[in-house]
Every structure is written in structure tokens, then in C-alpha cells.
Amino acid sequence: MTVTIRDVARASGVHVSTVSRTFSAPHMVNAATRTRVLTVAEELGYRPNRAARALTTGRTHNLGLIVADIANPFFPPLIKAAHAAARQRDYHLFVADTDEEPAVEEELVQAFSKQVDGVVLCSPRSSNKALERLAERVPFVVINRRLRGAATVLMDVGHGARLAVEHLAGLGHRKVALVSGPAGSWTSAEIRTAAEQVPDVELIVIGPNAPTERGGFAAAARVRDSGVTGVLAYNDLVAIGLIEGLGDLGLSVPQDVSVVGIDDIVPGRLNRPKLTTVAMPTAAAGRLAVDLLIQEVSATTSLETRLVIRDSTAAPR
Amino acid sequence: MTVTIRDVARASGVHVSTVSRTFSAPHMVNAATRTRVLTVAEELGYRPNRAARALTTGRTHNLGLIVADIANPFFPPLIKAAHAAARQRDYHLFVADTDEEPAVEEELVQAFSKQVDGVVLCSPRSSNKALERLAERVPFVVINRRLRGAATVLMDVGHGARLAVEHLAGLGHRKVALVSGPAGSWTSAEIRTAAEQVPDVELIVIGPNAPTERGGFAAAARVRDSGVTGVLAYNDLVAIGLIEGLGDLGLSVPQDVSVVGIDDIVPGRLNRPKLTTVAMPTAAAGRLAVDLLIQEVSATTSLETRLVIRDSTAAPR
DNA sequence: TTCAAGACTGCAAACAGTTGCACTAAACCT
């Protein structure tokens, strides 16, 4: 049923090793033989069995990608880009979802270990210790977390946050709220310290909040009471929720208050008003991560973020 | 470096076949030996090599999932559910993206063939002939396309479309536009025939349109000129674009015109007004597809759609 | 003409598991 290298060898009158070489080291075999083998293989519909190949070479030509939540709009562009980069080099991509559970993370890497040449971990939640353990099993690169000894891809949220607050300042806002994220979050801290550095702006931190639409919605009253005219939200979902919450309180965006989000997810682009936001280079990060993995280089790279000005920001009243 | 079955055998004083059996057929080995082997394996950090196992058994415990566009908000919930179902049975999931190119579809299935036990194809664009060819290589199940001889999972859009139009009729709308999708689309046809069957409603078809926000935006003028009070859009993206387009023309939703979408994607839930829409059971479809694959049953199942009433529909003026 | 150097190709041993078969010892039956 399934056609193997032996079938091809028999049908083209050469030894299996020759067939093997026409696929994995073409230059070692005579041009005439090569084309013969190739045509026979084509006729028979032969395709090398990657699993068998992996057994001897130790390289599977597979990569793993682990994210917290596939359905979170933040990740799909990253997954897509990672897939494209992998495919370009003839790698296949396992995708897995931890459902936000740190424990699952470690388990998945373990499970992948023999089947992939490397895995990319997005914003892993596991402890450093756990990650070190994993590093012994599989090469990996980490996105969005600082980790010494591992290749890491960082997106410079701090820079983006600064741009956002500067944008608000430029429009004339002098009192700005930071509707922050979850308590322990590295990103949240990053954003805060950057935002605080912008001169001529009084920054009021409101939070911690859940990193969701609900979180933003719930923060609306506190934003109103704080008397700010501009807001930087932890992410786009929070921003969207906040805008809705403000609407319910009779405040409209951007007339009464300006809101800028972070991430640049699709729902933000489609929102009304269209969300001004800090674009995270998720696609670039996905691409870069697999490139790092394939080339087995170990570097730490920081990707630029940029501000996308749309309709949710304006000069204060 | 990497610990094999032989290492475990040596360390626990049994033959490799015994170790093998403690993992793949535990009931065949004495309880005492089993626990000894297990603890030794644990100590050594042994994990069976799936690739090697696949070589002899022919079963890889891997599945492939092919979608048109990972970043299209329609797919992520499906991918997530498929992944969860696979993981539950200890399967791993390759995810691939055709970038809407039919040719890539076939190529990907070919490439997966030796590495998976089956693949699920979402709304494949390939010809029937091509799909038949592929069926010889790998078992697969198809989502959202009728295909005899293959296991298929259908979502009953027709039913949903009828519900949507009935909902509009119930609100008092007598003249309704169908802002349709691309020309050849099976879904588009399905929607149309179902929508036409609703009594007491005059249905005006506007299209074909691109299945995107732009497509909806561009159709706004024609919708206004048609004099309808209600609209069923090909999908949520079209609906969102349309709402924006109508807004630019001075018409507001739902006061001046009611709009209902199809799909129930995240951006629709976050949109303002919140989109009334036909919820497609994408998660259920993803789950079911992998279940069908794993059990190797061949059935064709149709999943119920339902109407989610939110804020973009109201009684006509 | 002879010899060395290439260019190809074949041989066979891995790779990490699984599994049909044979074997041993204990348990069961009459």
C-alpha cells in the first residue's frame, strides 16, 4: 500500500542507498541515475517517510508552537506568521494551547520533545526553574519573556507605551490614566515604568485589572472619577471594554476622553471608534522565533513597536 | 544523551520488549515488574519516541488541521477546540494555513501524509478530483463542504439564515436585503435559498461581494438605495463593514436599519452596536472532526446553528 | 602503460521502538 524507498529502488534498478541519496544528497549521484530515480519515484507516488528519516538523522523537520490561548485575538497573527516561516523552509508546525495553565506548558514541551527540533514558547508562565529543566530536553525560543540562556524575542512595549503617552501629551492631555493589567505581569510593569517617564503628564494608575473586555468595562467608573482626559489601556480588549463602560456612563470617546490601547488586534481595528493603539509586531515575532530555532542561533532580539493613530484619540475639550 | 528503551531495560534488568510492553500494553506485564520499570523510566526521564513507534505501528498519534487563514477570526475557535479534543486523547496537532490557495491545500496534505493518522480540512477549495486523490493517501474529514465518500461535518447555515430572516420578519421588517458573499460560494447559495423561503418577506439580493469588511462597506449605498429596513449579511465582517458604511451615509443601526451577521466572531461581539448574528458552531465542528478522525468512523453530521440576538436589530421605524 | 584520484554505487549497520513466537514456571484440573 504505502510505497517505500525499496519499491523505488527495485523499480529503478538501483540500491536503496542510491535512492536515499537522490533525495537527501542529490549531488552525490549521477545525473542520469538521478533523473531516472526521480521519475520512477514520481510515477510510484513515493514520498520519503519523515518519521523514519528522523530516526537516523535525529532531525524531524518539525517545530512546536505553544501559546496560552489560540482563540485570543492576539495570537493568531503570530501563529500564522510562524507557520509561514516554517513552511518556507519545509518544516511542519505543531500548535498547542495551554489554556493559560502553566503546568500544561511543561507537559506539552515534554510531549513534543522527541518529535520536534525545537519549540517556541509564547509568554510562558512557567517558573524559570521549570524552563531550565525543559531546556535540557529541547531547544526553544521564548517570545515575550526575558530568560537568560535562552534565545528570546521581545517586543518593546515600553517604547510603545511611551509613544502612546507622548501622543496624548501632544494632543494636550495633561492628566492621563493607565488602566493596568494583572498584578504580576511583566508587560504591565514595563508599560508603567515607561509611561511614567513622559514629562509634563500626570500619570494615574488604575488597577490591577483583568486583561479582558470585562476588566476594562469595570474600570470605567474609576476612570471617570479620576478626572483624566486621556487613558492608556493595558491592551486593546481592555480599551474596548473601557470605551463601552464610559459610553454607559455618558462619556463618549474621543470627545470626552481619549483612549489608546495596546496590541493592535483585529477587533480594535473594527471597533467604533477605531482604536488608536500600539501595534505589537506579533507576526514579526512569530517569524523571527522560528528562524532562530531553525538556524539554532541563540540571540535575544527586541522588536520595535509603533503607534497607530486612529479615531479613539483627540484633543481634550 | 537521549535515553532510550534499551537504557531503561538495562537499568531495570529486563528485556526491552518488557519495557515496551509496560508502556503500550501494561496488562501483559507483571504488576511488580511494571512498577519497577516505571520508576526506573521516571528516574531516567524516559519518554517513548513517537517517531520510532510510528515506524512499526503505522500510527503516529498526530493529526493535521488545514484552514484557509489562521488569522481569520472565524478559525481560531475551531482550531482551539480541535486541539483540545486531540490533546484529550493524547494526539498532537499540526496546524497549517493555505493562505486561501487551493493548490497549497493538496500539497500540505501530501506533506502531512506520512506523519499523521488523519487530517481535517476546513472548507477546502480543491476540486473533488483532487480530494479523491488525497483520500487514497490519508484519511480525512471535511468541514463545511459536502463530499460523498468522506466523513463530513456541516454547519447548518441554511437553518441559521432562515432564523435570522424570521427574526427580522418578527420585528416587522417586510423588505430585507441579503448582502451576499463571493460568487461561487456554497455557503452563499445555501443562505440564499433558505432566506428566500421565509414567507411575508420580500428578499432583495445585493451582491456578490467580497467576504470582508470592505465588501460590506462598499455595499452600503446599494443597501440604502434598495429601500430595505433589514439586512442579512454574508458574514459578520461584511455586517460590520456595512454598519460602518451606513453610518457614513447618515444611517444608524438599528434605528434606521437592522443588520444581522453570520458566524458570531469575536469582533462582532465587541462591535458597537453589538452584532445580532447567527452563531456557527465552529468549536463543536472542530471537536467533532477530530473525534471522527480518531474513531475512524465515516459519517456526515450536520451541526445546529442558532441566532444570537444582540443590539444591531430592532423594529423598523 | 601504469598509477592515483575521482565519481558513483552497493553493503550493512545503525536509529528506537513493536510484536509474533517460543520458552519457562507456576497454577489448575482430574
Add this chain to the structure above:
DNA sequence: AGGTTTAGTGCAACTGTTTGCAGTCTTGAA
């Protein structure tokens, strides 16, 4: 007590490829 079943384990062949080594045949140079 003797024969039969059964549980548990070992043996070895096999899965589809790769690859170091060795052999054959040309070809070029001296």
C-alpha cells in the same frame, strides 16, 4: 501425579531511512 492451561518474559525480525566504508569503473597525468 501427570497433563494442560496461563501468565510472564525473552528472542529476533521488522518498520523506512541514512551513512561510513569499501568496492568498481573512468579519467587524467606522468
